[in-house]
Every structure is written in structure tokens, then in C-alpha cells.
Amino acid sequence: MTATRDAQGRSSESPVLPLHAAPDPQRSAGPREPSVGTDRRRVDAPLKVTGTAPYAYEHPTTNPCHVWPVLSTIARGTIIGVDASRAAAVPGVIRVLTHADAPRLRVKADAGLWILQGPEVHHRGQIIGGVIADTPEAAREAAELLVFTYDEAPSKVELDPDGPDVTTAKVVLMRPGSETKGDPEQGWGEGVHRVDATYEHTAQYHAQMEPHAVIATWHEVSPLDVRATRLTLQDSNQGPLPHRLLLAPLLGLLPHQLDVSSPYVGGAFGGKAFPHPHLVLASLAAKIVSPRPVKLALTRQQMFSVVGHRAASSQHVRLAADAEGRLTMVEHVSTQAASRVKNSVDHSCMSTRMMYATPNRHTEHRVLELDVPPSTWMRAPGDFTGMFALETALDELAHTAGIDPVDLRVRNEPDVDPENGKPWSTRALVACLQRGAERFGWDERQAPGQRRDGEWQIGLGMASAVFPNMHMVTFAAKILFTGGRYVVQLQASDIGTGAHTVLAQIAADALGVDPDLVVTDIGRTGTPMAMVAGGSSGTYEWGNSVVAACEAFRRKHGLHPAEGASATGRSGPPKGSNKYSRNAFGAHFAEVAVSSVTDEVRVRRLLGVYAAGTIINPRTARSQVMGGMIMALSGALLEESYRDPRFGHIANGDLASYHVAAHADVPPIDVEFLPEHDPWFGAKGSKGIGEIGMVGTPAALGNAVFNATGKRLRSLPFTPSALAEA
Amino acid sequence: MPDQHSHPTTLTVNGERHDLVLDPRVSVLDALRDRLGVTSVKKGCDHGQCGACTVIADGRRIVSCLALAVSYDGAEVTTAAGLGSVGALGALQEAFVDRDALQCGYCTPGQVCSAEAMLAEAEAGMPSHVTADVAALDPVRLSPEEVRERMSGNLCRCGAYPNIVDAILDVAGERGLA
Ligand code: FES
Ligand code: FES
Numbered sequence: 001m002t003a004t005r006d007a008q009g010r011s012s013e014s015p016v017l018p019l020h021a022a023p024d025p026q027r028s029a030g031p032r033e034p035s036v037g038t039d040r041r042r043v044d045a046p047l048k049v050t051g052t053a054p055y056a057y058e059h060p061t062t063n064p065c066h067v068w069p070v071l072s073t074i075a076r077g078t079i080i081g082v083d084a085s086r087a088a089a090v091p092g093v094i095r096v097l098t099h100a101d102a103p104r105l106r107v108k109a110d111a112g113l114w115i116l117q118g119p120e121v122h123h124r125g126q127i128i129g130g131v132i133a134d135t136p137e138a139a140r141e142a143a144e145l146l147v148f149t150y151d152e153a154p155s156k157v158e159l160d161p162d163g164p165d166v167t168t169a170k171v172v173l174m175r176p177g178s179e180t181k182g183d184p185e186q187g188w189g190e191g192v193h194r195v196d197a198t199y200e201h202t203a204q205y206h207a208q209m210e211p212h213a214v215i216a217t218w219h220e221v222s223p224l225d226v227r228a229t230r231l232t233l234q235d236s237n238q239g240p241l242p243h244r245l246l247l248a249p250l251l252g253l254l255p256h257q258l259d260v261s262s263p264y265v266g267g268a269f270g271g272k273a274f275p276h277p278h279l280v281l282a283s284l285a286a287k288i289v290s291p292r293p294v295k296l297a298l299t300r301q302q303m304f305s306v307v308g309h310r311a312a313s314s315q316h317v318r319l320a321a322d323a324e325g326r327l328t329m330v331e332h333v334s335t336q337a338a339s340r341v342k343n344s345v346d347h348s349c350m351s352t353r354m355m356y357a358t359p360n361r362h363t364e365h366r367v368l369e370l371d372v373p374p375s376t377w378m379r380a381p382g383d384f385t386g387m388f389a390l391e392t393a394l395d396e397l398a399h400t401a402g403i404d405p406v407d408l409r410v411r412n413e414p415d416v417d418p419e420n421g422k423p424w425s426t427r428a429l430v431a432c433l434q435r436g437a438e439r440f441g442w443d444e445r446q447a448p449g450q451r452r453d454g455e456w457q458i459g460l461g462m463a464s465a466v467f468p469n470m471h472m473v474t475f476a477a478k479i480l481f482t483g484g485r486y487v488v489q490l491q492a493s494d495i496g497t498g499a500h501t502v503l504a505q506i507a508a509d510a511l512g513v514d515p516d517l518v519v520t521d522i523g524r525t526g527t528p529m530a531m532v533a534g535g536s537s538g539t540y541e542w543g544n545s546v547v548a549a550c551e552a553f554r555r556k557h558g559l560h561p562a563e564g565a566s567a568t569g570r571s572g573p574p575k576g577s578n579k580y581s582r583n584a585f586g587a588h589f590a591e592v593a594v595s596s597v598t599d600e601v602r603v604r605r606l607l608g609v610y611a612a613g614t615i616i617n618p619r620t621a622r623s624q625v626m627g628g629m630i631m632a633l634s635g636a637l638l639e640e641s642y643r644d645p646r647f648g649h650i651a652n653g654d655l656a657s658y659h660v661a662a663h664a665d666v667p668p669i670d671v672e673f674l675p676e677h678d679p680w681f682g683a684k685g686s687k688g689i690g691e692i693g694m695v696g697t698p699a700a701l702g703n704a705v706f707n708a709t710g711k712r713l714r715s716l717p718f719t720p721s722a723l724a725e726a
Numbered sequence: 727m728p729d730q731h732s733h734p735t736t737l738t739v740n741g742e743r744h745d746l747v748l749d750p751r752v753s754v755l756d757a758l759r760d761r762l763g764v765t766s767v768k769k770g771c772d773h774g775q776c777g778a779c780t781v782i783a784d785g786r787r788i789v790s791c792l793a794l795a796v797s798y799d800g801a802e803v804t805t806a807a808g809l810g811s812v813g814a815l816g817a818l819q820e821a822f823v824d825r826d827a828l829q830c831g832y833c834t835p836g837q838v839c840s841a842e843a844m845l846a847e848a849e850a851g852m853p854s855h856v857t858a859d860v861a862a863l864d865p866v867r868l869s870p871e872e873v874r875e876r877m878s879g880n881l882c883r884c885g886a887y888p889n890i891v892d893a894i895l896d897v898a899g900e901r902g903l904a
Contacts (some may be wrong), residue, residue: 013869041826042823042826042828043827045823045826046819047831048828048831049806049819049831049838050807050809050810050811050815051765051766051768051805051806051834051838052765052807053831055768057765135749136756137749137751206883207883208830208883209768209830209832209881209883210768211770213768264830264831265830266830266832266833267830268885272827293821297769300775300776312782315864487817495830496828496829496830496831498829536769623826623829623884623886627885627886631885634885653778655775655881656768656775657850660881660883662878662880663873663874663887663890663891664875666885668870668888
């Protein structure tokens with residue numbers, strides 16, 4: 001999208017839209033085959049394969065300057081001195097920014113964004129300065145010459161789940177952080193078979209391929225009228241809503257004074273849902289050099305402290321079951337690291353509350369605040385972590401009890417949601433488990449350590465998957481008819497999910513036209529407010545608003561609208577849906593080979609079977625769940641971060657040493673969606689699919705490693721050294 | 727300092743010649759993106775760790791972030807935009823679209839350039855770590871395993887890998903390499 005401004009500072013934005021065939025007047029509105037449920041090519045793919053879809057840093061700008069962030073090098077303390085003399089002397093430097101002279105922020109809407117306002121250092125990698133220069137090379141060179149001296153304070157950066165400072169979170173995901181049902185200790189006592197184990201992982205990083213970047217332009221229109229000021233952020237984000245809620249007040253702006261665009265996003269995974277502090281630095285720099293645009297692109301290394309991560313955690317699970325494998329007690333206590341600056345708690349025990357039937361249960365979310373950067377949502381926050389623990393513990397129970405792991409889950413299938421007693425909107429977990437077992441050849445599974453292929457020990461493993469409904473608020477969408485096309489407008493972002501493609505399909509059916517006649521204008525303000533692309537909710541939540549807008553459009557303008565006709569529709573969750581427990585379900589099956597020479601784990605096959613409501617577009621849906629499974633495989637086998645306890649930094653903060661899965665790590669992946677229609681999510685019967693591929697997959701892999709080797713790994717990732725030591 | 731040390735440098739990008747005067751610290755990647763406005767090449771790490779910046783320079787794939795522009799004076803550089811355009815996609819690009827071999831699309835230009843050069847390497851008989859007979863200099867038959875190995879310098883965090891491999895194998899098949 002390019003945004004230009006007239007003399008009054010009004011924005012005339014021309015979005016770069018995905019390509020569509022020229023409108024064919026013959027294809028008039030009327031009854032037609034539905035597009036929803038059919039395979040459709042990703043509409044923005046031609047732009048992306050030619051490299052011509054513009055990402056944040058790539059929008060054409062005139063005479064931009066560049067700002068380079070400077071990060072703290074201690075974990076905690078106070079800045080007592082700044083020497084900017086050498087930095088300021090670098091040719092091309094416009095301004096050096098530190099807490100001493102940065103413009104003041106206004107409302108502390110988010111403590112993590114409150115940078116350059118004082119000498120305090122809360123964690124290593126905090127933005128404590130910035131250099132504005134004409135070229136990125138000059139800004140970077142000067143940033144390296146900016147010297148801070150500190151008064152260091154003692155710090156604590158490592159998670160100690162049994163430490164004295166651990167506290168219980170009161171509220172998590174708008175529900176009690178801790179809950180107890182029945183008498184867990186009695187249930188533990190009744191158990192014939194028991195598991196008591198702790199599951200862990202280090203901090204994980206989104207590692208989106210597009211580093212966070214922004215072009216910020218501050219338009220100080222008139223010194224007499226501050227309300228006419230506008231800030232434009234050409235950004236990479238999951239939707240502008242959090243920016244307007246958090247950044248605008250911080251900068252002393254009203255929400256509508258902040259224009260945000262993000263037409264193409266090079267990966268997000270939760271890590272671009274909320275504004276991160278680099279946006280504050282870029283905005284302050286833009287204010288200083290107004291009206292010159294300011295470009296900022298974080299380096300890969302800076303991303304490891306500036307833009308959030310999945311917090312390190314430790315999950316303690318106790319399971320007890322009777323002789324038939326029916327659970328008499330489930331306990332799950334999650335302890336996770338959090339930042340003292342701003343703590344965000346992943347809902348790691350929530351799926352444990354609803355997955356299986358048991359009369360006695362205790363779940364609790366605990367937190368330990370540390371001098372580390374803030375964590376944030378990372379793909380399937382909570383569910384990834386919690387289901388790794390629960391689904392591994394179930395495998396341990398199945399082994400102890402001598403019951404097939406698929407069968408054990410079927411035996412504990414609940415009739416209603418065990419947490420709240422609500423009926424399921426739809427729950428086809430058992431169907432997913434059984435279909436998966438059949439498709440995968442689960443009956444070939446042997447006792448642990450029995451199958452070999454040369455040096456390779458072969459094993460099969462499985463786990464259940466779940467992802468909840470996250471739709472809570474009513475939002476809007478607009479349909480505009482122009483140039484013979486219907487334009488769908490709302491603040492949705494396509495972060496690689498296929499939103500451009502599927503929203504057009506949903507609108508096409510609601511309007512009764514060919515999807516090629518529908519264009520999406522999303523990923524910017526200036527369109528109706530919508531929820532961020534997060535919580536796997538976009539398609540059904542935005543889809544509801546789009547259907548409402550299409551219906552309003554047809555009511556208002558009939559089948560032959562005039563040029564420029566438009567209508568807005570609003571929609572929330574379906575009326576009455578809160579009477580139901582609403583979740584997508586699935587099952588993951590994995591075959592691994594573990595080298596008896598090197599202890600390396602190779603994945604040979606991976607299957608995901610899902611009951612996730614109506615699949616709007618099988619092609620993009622398959623890609624999306626496959627992507628989730630692969631990211632989970634990566635987290636399970638490769639992703640390990642090392643936080644240095646002395647200095648608080650991630651010692652392996654780049655892609656050479658924080659390993660993410662590469663081509664050679666990924667086997668053929670098999671996906672099946674079971675036919676399902678759930679009316680309680682959205683208008684089209686769809687559920688969320690963006691994250692469920694992440695859930696349970698690490699457990700399926702770890703359970704397969706156990707089946708191959710007889711070694712039980714309880715910490716991610718399953719590295720050769722972990723196996724060698726097991 | 728840029729004034730004292732700047733170097734005249736010529737780059738031909740997607741067939742178009744550019745005469746530049748560059749700070750010697752500027753990489754081919756930054757010359758393309760920041761100086762020439764050629765954004766059909768992406769920056770993912772700037773350290774040769776991700777492959778997003780892959781371009782074809784004088785017929786070979788390089789990670790352009792690790793290549794100083796002044797040392798590529800006179801080079802012919804091809805980015806994804808040079809392999810096809812939206813209205814006239816190249817064969818690999820067409821296959822990527824067909825196979826839905828992308829999600830966010832940020833790694834994609836690098837994957838496409840890398841794949842194009844990789845097919846040429848296979849054709850020239852260049853072996854990989856998984857090639858059984860490294861001495862045979864005949865065109866390599868590209869199995870899925872060969873493609874995965876040869877493409878492992880191009881990371882895709884969205885996890886489009888299986889579809890990328892399928893897309894490349896489609897084209898390899900058309901070219902008699904699979
Ligand atoms: S940007 Fe060059 S390899 Fe990552
Ligand atoms: S498509 Fe997003 S990183 Fe490859």
C-alpha cells in the first residue's frame with residue numbers, strides 16, 4: 001500500500017491488492033455453485049513468487065532517514081553515563097537519542113513500550129538509545145559508538161519452578177488461574193496406575209522470516225491544532241487494533257490520529273500481534289525529523305530481545321487411573337517465566353481442564369517474574385506447552401497401564417466439557433483418533449525398542465490436539481462496489497494464512513457472485529475495525545462480519561448496485577453460542593527414526609487428522625495446518641535457547657545457532673480434515689485451523705521416540721545430547 | 727567516510743544496468759533494496775543464515791547479504807522479479823503457485839531463485855551431501871531427498887517445505903531431472 005498525503009495531511013491510500021481476473025460482466029449475480037469448500041489458488045501468490053508483494057520496509061518513500069536501536073547490555077541496573085560524542089561525529093548522523101533527551105511519552109498504556117523515559121534498565125536487550133542518520137550504514141556505525149555506563153544491580157534471569165518467588169496467577173484468559181474439582185488427593189489415592197512427571201522447555205522464538213520493520217512518518221500539520229497531527233506506520237503486524245489501543249495513547253495521540261498499514265506480513269505467529277518497543281523508537285524518531293519518513297528494520301539478533309518469545313516453562317503433571325485406565329485424578333501445574341516489566345501468562349492448563357473426564361482435578365498457573373524481556377503470544381500459546389505435557393503424561397500412563405494410547409484417550413472421552421459442564425458444540429476427537437490410527441497404520445506399532453532399520457530405531461507415537469474458540473467481541477466489515485468488483489474491507493491482516501483468498505470466497509457466496517469479482521482491501525486502518533489475526537479466529541470471526549456486510553449490501557442495493565454503493569455489517573459470535581463449549585479437535589500421529597549411533601531423531605512421517613468445521617479452502621487450509629505441524633516439529637526437535645545466567649542474554653540469538661527446521665528436517669506430511677459443520681463458531685460452520693497443528697505434535701514425536709528407544713524425554717527439544725543423557 | 731572511500735560499481739539487475747557509487751560496506755542485498763529500490767529480494771538475517779536474500783549472480787546462487795557490492799562490480803544479478811512477472815510467471819513460479827508452496831511469501835523469492843540455480847547445478851552434475859556417487863558427473867536425478875538437501879539453505883518459518891519440494895520436483899520432472 002502506498003500512502004500519500006495532501007496539504008491538510010489527509011491520507012489517500014491506494015492499497016496494493018492481490019490480483020484478480022478482469023471483471024466479466026456476463027457473470028452477473030445469481031444462483032451459482034458455492035465457492036466455500038472448494039480449492040482456490042492463493043490470490044496473492046503471483047505477487048509473492050515474483051517478490052513484488054510489498055512488505056513493511058519496502059514501501060516507496062522519498063528521502064527517508066534510518067534509525068538504529070541501541071540495546072542495553074546488562075540485565076538490571078541504572079544508566080549513569082552516556083557518551084554520545086563519537087556517535088554524533090559520524091558523518092550522516094542526524095540525532096542521537098537516549099533517555100536524557102528523547103521526547104516524552106504520555107500514557108503508560110503498556111509498560112513494555114515505555115522506553116527512553118528514564119535511566120532504569122529492566123532487562124538485557126532493552127532499547128536504551130537510537131541513532132537517526134541519513135543511511136543505515138551511518139546509523140549502525142554510530143550506534144556501535146554510543147557508550148553507556150551502568151550501575152549494575154543483582155538480577156535473576158533463570159526459571160526456578162520451585163523457587164520462593166513463584167506466585168499463582170489469579171486470572172488467565174479471563175478465567176480463574178487456579179481451579180480444583182472434587183478431591184484430587186483422594187483421586188490420587190484411588191489410582192491403580194499413576195504418573196508423576198515434569199515437562200519443560202526453554203524460551204522459544206517466533207523467528208518470523210521477515211524481521212520486524214516499519215516506516216514511520218509524523219505529519220505535524222499545524223502547530224495550532226495538535227489534533228490534526230497524524231502518524232503513519234507502514235508496519236508488519238497482525239492487525240492495527242492493538243496499535244491504536246496501546247501506541248496512540250503512549251504517543252499522546254487519539255486512536256484515529258494513527259494510520260497503520262500492513263498489507264503483507266512476512267510471518268507473524270503471534271509475535272506481530274502487539275506493538276513492540278521498536279515502533280516507539282521509530283515513532284519518536286519520526287516526530288523529531290518530521291515530516292521525513294524514518295525507516296527501522298530490526299536485525300535478526302535484536303529480534304531475540306525486542307519482539308517477544310514463548311516464555312520458558314515447567315509443567316508438573318500427575319495422573320492417576322483405575323485398572324481400566326479411567327482417570328481418577330488429573331493435576332497440572334504450569335510454572336512459567338515472565339518479565340518483571342510486563343507479565344503475560346500462557347494458558348497452559350486450560351486444555352487439561354476440558355480434554356478428558358475425571359472426577360478429581362487441580363490445575364494451576366504459576367509465574368516467576370524475572371529480569372528478562374517480555375514474552376508474548378507465540379503460535380498456540382499455552383496449548384502448545386500444556387498439551388505437550390498432558391499428552392506425554394497420558395502416553396506414560398498408557399505404557400504403565402498396558403493400554404493402547406489411542407484406546408486410553410477414547411476411554412476418557414467426556415460427554416460434556418469437564419470444566420464448565422457445557423455441551424460440546426461439536427467434538428469429534430474420537431473420530432479423529434480412530435481415523436488417524438487407521439490411516440497411519442497404528443496397528444503396526446510394536447512394544448518400545450522392538451523395530452529397527454539398520455542403525456535406526458523406529459517408533460510410532462500419537463497425541464490428541466485441540467484448539468478453543470476465541471471469538472468474543474462484535475466487529476464490522478464493509479462491502480464497496482466499484483469498477484465492477486465487490487471490495488471487502490476490514491482491518492484483517494493476511495499473515496500468510498490465506499485471508500485474502502478465503503474472505504473473498506466467503507463474500508462471493510454471501511453475495512452470490514464469482515469469487516474473482518471480489519477483491520480484498522485489508523490490513524490497514526481506514527476500514528472497519530476488526531480483531532487481530534490471532535487465536536485462530538480470523539476466518540470465522542472476520543467471516544461473520546463479511547457475511548453480515550454482504551447481506552446488508554444486498555438488502556440495501558439489490559442485485560444491480562450502482563458504482564460506489566457500499567454497506568457495513570456487524571457481527572459477533574452467533575447468538576446462544578455461549579451455551580456451548582466450542583473447540584476444534586484433532587489427532588497427530590508420528591513415525592520417527594532414532595540413530596543408535598548418533599542419537600539423532602529423524603521424523604519419517606507425520607499425520608494430522610482434524611475435525612475443524614467447514615474447511616473454506618482445502619488448499620490453503622492444508623498449507624496452514626502443515627505449517628503448524630512443521631513449526632511444532634521444529635520446536636520439538638531443534639529449538640533450544642540458552643540464556644546466560646550471568647548476563648541475561650540469549651547466547652544463541654540468531655538463525656545459525658537457534659535452529660529452526662530446514663527442508664532436510666521435514667518429511668512428507670499428511671493431512672486429513674473430517675467433514676464437519678459447526679454452527680456455533682461462524683456463519684460458514686468453520687472453526688480455527690491456524691494453531692491446532694502445533695498442539696500435541698511435540699508429544700506425538702516424543703511418544704514415538706519412547707516407542708523407538710524406550711527412552712522418555714520430558715524436555716523440549718529432543719536433541720542427540722538429551723537422548724544420550726537419557 | 728563514505729565520500730573518501732566510495733567506489734563506483736556497476737550492477738546489471740534483471741537486465742537493467744545501474745551505475746552506482748557505493749560505500750564499500752554496502753552488501754549486494756542492501757545495494758538492491760536500499761539504493762536501487764529492488765525489493766524482490768528479501769532480508770531475513772543479514773548473516774548468511776536463512777537464504778531469504780538468495781539471488782542469482784552470474785549464473786550462481788549467492789546469499790546477497792554476504793556479498794559486498796563493490797566486489798560484484800560488473801555482475802549480472804537476477805532476483806525473483808527477473809525470473810518472471812505476475813502476468814508471465816516463470817515455470818518454477820507457476821509451480822509454486824500451483825502447489826501453494828508459500829504462505830507469508832517472505833522466503834519465497836529466495837526459494838525460487840535458489841531452486842532455479844539448484845536445478846542448473848543438478849543438470850551440471852554437481853553432487854550434494856546425499857548424492858550416492860559423487861564421482862559421476864552426469865546430470866543428477868533429483869529425488870525428494872536430493873531436493874530437500876540442496877534447498878536446506880533456504881529457511882521457511884511458515885513451513886511450506888513439502889509444497890516447495892513438490893513444486894520443484896514438478897519442474898525438475900519437466901526438465902528431465904527427476
Ligand atoms: S538475509 Fe542473507 S541469508 Fe539471511
Ligand atoms: S512462506 Fe513464510 S517463511 Fe516461507
